[in-house]
Amino acid sequence: MRRRVLRKGEELVAQNSQPSESCIVLSGFTAREVVLADGKRQITALHIAGDFVDLHAFLLKLMDHSVVALTDCEVAYVPHRELLRVIEQSPHLGRLFWLSTVIDGAIQRAWITSSGRRAATAHLGHLICELYLRLHAVDLARDGSFAFPVAQTELADALGFSLVHVNRTLQELRATGFVRWKGSTVAIVDFDGLAALSQFDPTYLNLVKLPR
Amino acid sequence: MPRYFIDSSDGNFSHIDSEGVELAGDAAARYLALDALPDMVREVLPDGDQRQFAVCVRDEGGKVIYSASLTLAGGWREGYTSDLENGPLIDL
Numbered sequence: 001m002r003r004r005v006l007r008k009g010e011e012l013v014a015q016n017s018q019p020s021e022s023c024i025v026l027s028g029f030t031a032r033e034v035v036l037a038d039g040k041r042q043i044t045a046l047h048i049a050g051d052f053v054d055l056h057a058f059l060l061k062l063m064d065h066s067v068v069a070l071t072d073c074e075v076a077y078v079p080h081r082e083l084l085r086v087i088e089q090s091p092h093l094g095r096l097f098w099l100s101t102v103i104d105g106a107i108q109r110a111w112i113t114s115s116g117r118r119a120a121t122a123h124l125g126h127l128i129c130e131l132y133l134r135l136h137a138v139d140l141a142r143d144g145s146f147a148f149p150v151a152q153t154e155l156a157d158a159l160g161f162s163l164v165h166v167n168r169t170l171q172e173l174r175a176t177g178f179v180r181w182k183g184s185t186v187a188i189v190d191f192d193g194l195a196a197l198s199q200f201d202p203t204y205l206n207l208v209k210l211p212r
Numbered sequence: 213m214p215r216y217f218i219d220s221s222d223g224n225f226s227h228i229d230s231e232g233v234e235l236a237g238d239a240a241a242r243y244l245a246l247d248a249l250p251d252m253v254r255e256v257l258p259d260g261d262q263r264q265f266a267v268c269v270r271d272e273g274g275k276v277i278y279s280a281s282l283t284l285a286g287g288w289r290e291g292y293t294s295d296l297e298n299g300p301l302i303d304l
Contacts, residue, residue, distance in 0.1 A: 120255055164218050164248030164267070165255075168227040 002077045006069040013054050015066040021077040023054035028073030029150060031158070034065050043158040045107065046070075046131070050138045052100050058083055070150050095212050106204040115160050118198070120169040121176070123159055125198030128179060130205065132188055137207055144191060149184035216241040217270040222252040223263045229270075241269045242278050249282050261286035 002021070006012060012023050012030060025047055032045040032053070044065065047053045053067050058080050087094035110130065114123040131148065135141035156166045173179055178194040180187045188194055213236060217229040235241050245267040252265050261284070268279035288294045 120251070162247040162251045163233065163244055164220050164227075164229075165251035167218075167229060167231075168220060168225070168248075168252070171227055172225065 001082075004075055004077065006073045006075060008069055008071050010069050011066055012069060012073070012075055013057065013063055013067040015063055017063050018061055019054065019057040019063065019080075021079045022052060022058050022083060023067065024052045024076050024078065025049050026074040026076055029070040029148070030067055030073055030075075031070050031154070032065055032067050033157070041157045042160060043154065044111070045104065046158060048131075048134055048138065049140060052097070055083075055097055055101055070154055092212070099206070099212050103204075103206050106206065110204050120159075120161065120165060121172050122198040124155075124169050124173055125178070125194050126200050127159070128186060128188065129191070129195050129198055129200040129202070132186075132191070133202055133205055133207060144188035146186055147184055148186045215272050216244075217274075218245050218248070218267060219270065220245075220248050220252065220265075220267045222256050222265050224256070232272075238277070245269050245278060246280055249280065253282060253284075257284065260284075 003026070006028075012025075013019060015035075027049050030047045030051075030053055031043040032047070033041055033043050035041045047067070053075075057063055083097070087097065107130070110126070114126050118126060132141050132144070132146055135146045140146060152166050152170075153163060155161075156163045159166065159169075161169065170181060174181065176193070176197060178188065178190045178197060180189060194200070213234040215232040215234050217232040218241070219229055220227045233244070235244070248267050249265055256263070263284040264281055265283075266279065266281040268276050271277050288296075
C-alpha cells in the first residue's frame with residue numbers, strides 16, 4: 001500500500017488513465033468530477049475517509065472521470081494484484097468490495113433524484129443529512145455537527161446550481177432553523193425536521209450491520 | 213480581482229448578497245447574475261400567472277452596475293371561460 005498526501009485541488013485519479021492500483025481515502029474530502037468542454041463541472045459524488053473511491057478502476061480499467069481532492073487529503077493506493085489476492089483468498093471481503101460499489105450506486109440514485117425532482121432547499125438538506133450519517137458512521141461527526149470545508153463554488157458544482165442559487169438556498173435553509181452553517185462547520189439543529197423537509201430516508205445508505 | 217455583489221429576487225424571496233465574490237471582471241459578474249435566473253424560475257414555477265424574477269450586480273462601492281429581469285405573464289385568452297372558476301384543477 002502506497003500512502004500519499006494531496007493538496008486541495010490535486011488529482012487522486014486522472015480521467016482516461018489506466019490505473020494499476022485503487023485508491024482509498026484516509027482523511028479529507030474528495031470528489032468524482034466530470035468536466036465539460038466549456039469548462040463547466042459536475043461533481044457526481046463526494047467521498048470521505050474510509051471510502052474506496054477507485055474500486056471501479058479495478059474492473060473498468062480505463063477511467064471515464066477523475067477524482068480530485070476538495071481539501072488537503074491523505075490517501076492510500078492498493079495495487080490491483082493485491083485486491084485480486086484478497087478477493088481470491090477471502091470471498092467475503094470480495095463481497096464487501098462489491099457492497100461498497102453497490103452503495104455508491106445507491107447514493108448516485110439519490111443524487112439523481114435530488115437533481116431532477118427535489119426543490120433546492122430539499123436537495124441541499126438531503127445532502128446534509130446524507131453527509132452527516134456517512135461521517136457519523138466513521139466517527140467524523142457527532143452531536144449533529146461536522147466539518148465540511150468546501151467552497152460555495154464546489155457546492156454549486158455538486159448540486160448543479162448556479163453560485164447565486166447556492167447562496168439563496170443556504171439562506172432559505174438557514175431560515176428554517178433546522179441547520180446552521182458557519183464557515184466550514186455544519187450544525188444540524190433538528191435532524192428530524194431537516195429529514196422531513198428533504199424527504200430523507202436513510203435506507204439507501206445501508207448503514208445496518210447484516211451478513212453480506 | 214474586483215469583488216462583485218449579486219442580489220436576486222424571485223418576486224417573493226429576496227436575497228441580498230453580503231459576502232460578494234471575487235471575479236475576473238464585469239463579464240463574469242454578468243454571467244453569474246444571468247445564470248441564477250433559470251434556477252430561480254425552475255424553483256417556483258408553475259405557481260401562478262404573474263411573477264417577476266430579477267438580479268442585479270453591485271460593485272465594491274455598492275453601486276448597481278448591471279440588472280436583468282424575467283417576467284412571467286400568463287392568462288386565459290379573452291372570450292374563454294376557464295373551468296378554473298369552479299375551483300382549480302390542480303391544487304398546489
